[in-house]
Amino acid sequence: MSLHPVVAEVTERLRERSRDTRAAYLDRIHDAVIEGTHRARLSCGNLAHGFAACGTQDKAALREGHTPNLGIVTAYNDMLSAHQPYERYPALIREVARQAGFTAQVAGGVPAMCDGVTQGRSGMELSLFSRDLIAMATAVALSHDMFDGALYLGICDKIVPGLLIGALSFGHLPGVFVPSGPMPSGISNEQKSKVRQAYAEGKVGRAQLLEAEAASYHSAGTCTFYGTANSNQMLMEIMGLHLPGASFVAPDTPLRDALTAAAVRRCAALGKTGENLPIGQIVDERAIVNGVIGLHATGGSTNHLLHLVAIAQAAGIALRWEDFDALSSVVPLLARVYPNGYADVNQFHDAGGMAFLIDQLLSAGLLHGDARTIAGTDLSGYASLPALDESGRLSWTPVPKESGNRGVLRGASEPFRADGGLRMLHGNLGRAVIKVSAVPDDRLVIEAPAVVFHDQDEIKRAFDRGELNHDFIAVVRFQGPRAIGMPELHKLTPTLAVLQDRGHRIALVTDGRMSGASGRVPAAIHVTPEADDGGPIAKIRDGDIIRLDAVQGRLEVLVEAAEFAARAPVVEDLSRHQHGMGRELFGMFRRNAVAADLGAGVL
Numbered sequence: 001m002s003l004h005p006v007v008a009e010v011t012e013r014l015r016e017r018s019r020d021t022r023a024a025y026l027d028r029i030h031d032a033v034i035e036g037t038h039r040a041r042l043s044c045g046n047l048a049h050g051f052a053a054c055g056t057q058d059k060a061a062l063r064e065g066h067t068p069n070l071g072i073v074t075a076y077n078d079m080l081s082a083h084q085p086y087e088r089y090p091a092l093i094r095e096v097a098r099q100a101g102f103t104a105q106v107a108g109g110v111p112a113m114c115d116g117v118t119q120g121r122s123g124m125e126l127s128l129f130s131r132d133l134i135a136m137a138t139a140v141a142l143s144h145d146m147f148d149g150a151l152y153l154g155i156c157d158k159i160v161p162g163l164l165i166g167a168l169s170f171g172h173l174p175g176v177f178v179p180s181g182p183m184p185s186g187i188s189n190e191q192k193s194k195v196r197q198a199y200a201e202g203k204v205g206r207a208q209l210l211e212a213e214a215a216s217y218h219s220a221g222t223c224t225f226y227g228t229a230n231s232n233q234m235l236m237e238i239m240g241l242h243l244p245g246a247s248f249v250a251p252d253t254p255l256r257d258a259l260t261a262a263a264v265r266r267c268a269a270l271g272k273t274g275e276n277l278p279i280g281q282i283v284d285e286r287a288i289v290n291g292v293i294g295l296h297a298t299g300g301s302t303n304h305l306l307h308l309v310a311i312a313q314a315a316g317i318a319l320r321w322e323d324f325d326a327l328s329s330v331v332p333l334l335a336r337v338y339p340n341g342y343a344d345v346n347q348f349h350d351a352g353g354m355a356f357l358i359d360q361l362l363s364a365g366l367l368h369g370d371a372r373t374i375a376g377t378d379l380s381g382y383a384s385l386p387a388l389d390e391s392g393r394l395s396w397t398p399v400p401k402e403s404g405n406r407g408v409l410r411g412a413s414e415p416f417r418a419d420g421g422l423r424m425l426h427g428n429l430g431r432a433v434i435k436v437s438a439v440p441d442d443r444l445v446i447e448a449p450a451v452v453f454h455d456q457d458e459i460k461r462a463f464d465r466g467e468l469n470h471d472f473i474a475v476v477r478f479q480g481p482r483a484i485g486m487p488e489l490h491k492l493t494p495t496l497a498v499l500q501d502r503g504h505r506i507a508l509v510t511d512g513r514m515s516g517a518s519g520r521v522p523a524a525i526h527v528t529p530e531a532d533d534g535g536p537i538a539k540i541r542d543g544d545i546i547r548l549d550a551v552q553g554r555l556e557v558l559v560e561a562a563e564f565a566a567r568a569p570v571v572e573d574l575s576r577h578q579h580g581m582g583r584e585l586f587g588m589f590r591r592n593a594v595a596a597d598l599g600a601g602v603l
């Protein structure tokens with residue numbers, strides 16, 4: 001099947017827009033490649049420090065200086081259930097390397113925030129900035145310059161984007177992302193959400209809510225809703241940075257360990273003395289466009305309208321919201337995984353998962369099948385499933401042409417929706433984005449009076465006072481990156497969902513973010529310019545009629561233009577957000593963050 005013309009056109013436009021910056025990036029990584037191993041350039045003192053703690057066998061290999069040495073950059077901690085399995089990975093990886101005749105060392109660790117732990121709390125105001133901090137920490141790890149390739153151990157929200165941005169600053173090195181897999185399914189996300197809504201209405205107590213939460217998030221592994229963490233797994237696979245089928249295999253299983261071992265061997269094979277394919281060459285315009293397409297086809301996290309833009313920039317590629325919007329019109333929704341449906345990623349995987357999705361998109365001409373990957377094949381080789389034979393040998397077989405569960409995963413000829421999950425909005429409030437894949441069709445156009453808030457907790461208080469039992473659009477402003485670090489406002493979801501279920505026509509408009517796990521309530525998020533940076537959202541008043549039209553892609557306040565222009569913007573004292581929980585350490589991030597449509601970063 002030939003490439004869809006819109007995919008070809010968007011890719012060509014991206015190449016043209018990025019011509020100079022991509023060329024400069026490729027020159028930089030070309031110039032960074034040296035003869036021999038990187039550690040061979042170190043002084044005796046540098047090198048001795050680099051291998052002092054190693055065991056005899058590794059020390060001899062590192063001292064001798066000719067065999068590849070892989071750096072492990074790990075985001076292990078006990079806070080993220082998704083990252084807890086990584087605790088034993090360095091020892092596993094070192095042993096695989098040793099047996100294969102090369103070495104591996106932990107180059108360094110990177111911080112990892114669990115957004116589920118900080119959700120609704122002031123720690124969430126560090127969350128977005130932790131992405132760029134992780135990129136910087138990745139560079140600190142790899143700056144030891146002892147490495148001829150790198151293995152990136154990270155799963156969740158800001159961690160994979162940060163690791164990849166850091167990896168791209170060492171784009172001359174081969175790089176492979178090594179996932180750990182989703183936890184077994186607990187109570188369904190729908191059951192969990194029902195208890196949350198009952199709690200929001202005061203119908204159940206904290207003990208019952210905690211019981212439901214603990215039955216949903218119950219063991220090691222990634223949470224099983226399709227939020228940003230699992231959108232990251234989809235992206236790493238469709239961009240060719242995971243092994244085929246690696247994203248959603250369960251943690252601590254023989255197949256998972258075999259995939260990890262294979263990833264280690266592949267990383268060494270990609271080196272200069274082997275296939276000579278560094279990560280900076282894999283992450284090209286085709287890979288970025290394939291990533292956008294994967295987000296649309298699965299109803300991926302809105303956070304990637306920030307992160308994928310920042311990742312692309314790190315590779316010299318100027319991805320814009322217009323590119324997401326153009327592709328949304330031709331990429332069908334093929335997966336319904338919570339919040340875009342009731343299934344979880346385990347059911348998605350069991351239905352055929354990434355292999356089926358990629359095969360279907362390839363067959364519809366909706367992916368660059370010739371995009372390069374870490375697997376020794378182009379992306380067309382990713383329409384296959386990994387398995388162990390009776391002797392424990394890992395191999396891949398072509399994915400079936402039929403979905404194993406049409407309620408979760410569909411072929412390109414019978415999509416859930418003809419267009420993708422992510423949409424751009426524009427109008428007299430600036431630009432914004434919305435995930436439509438989880439919004440009921442009769443809620444895609446909302447026109448209602450504004451109720452303005454400067455703090456997400458004010459909404460719950462107004463709800464508890466019984467003030468919100470009517471149609472309204474909640475405007476939650478001064479949440480942008482330069483204001484308070486662009487926190488996710490996902491704690492609003494149960495309250496707004498209760499009001500929507502009562503039949504009120506409601507929506508959210510904010511210069512903040514929502515979680516990848518948000519979705520049922522129409523939300524125009526990432527409004528740019530933000531309130532604290534001259535954005536017209538700061539001029540909205542209670543009672544103004546706002547129209548959110550996700551069908552036409554419009555976001556407007558229906559106030560006479562001259563009157564609206566003449567209004568003075570509201571100014572908010574944000575000093576309470578600049579101290580406490582470490583926020584005083586992130587002032588330079590707030591002061592230097594670029595706008596949301598450019599990735600809301602500082603790098």
Ligand SMILES: O=C(O)[C@H](O)[C@@H](O)[C@H](O)[C@H](O)COP(=O)(O)O
Nearest residue numbers: 115116119227228229515516517
């Ligand atoms: O973007 C995301 O996917 C979210 O940040 C997610 O990682 C976060 O953990 C949510 O808060 C989980 O959802 P609950 O808060 O509903 O458990």
Ligand code: SF4
Nearest residue numbers: 114115116156223229
């Ligand atoms: S998916 Fe979210 S809640 Fe789950 S471990 Fe990752 S960051 Fe934490």
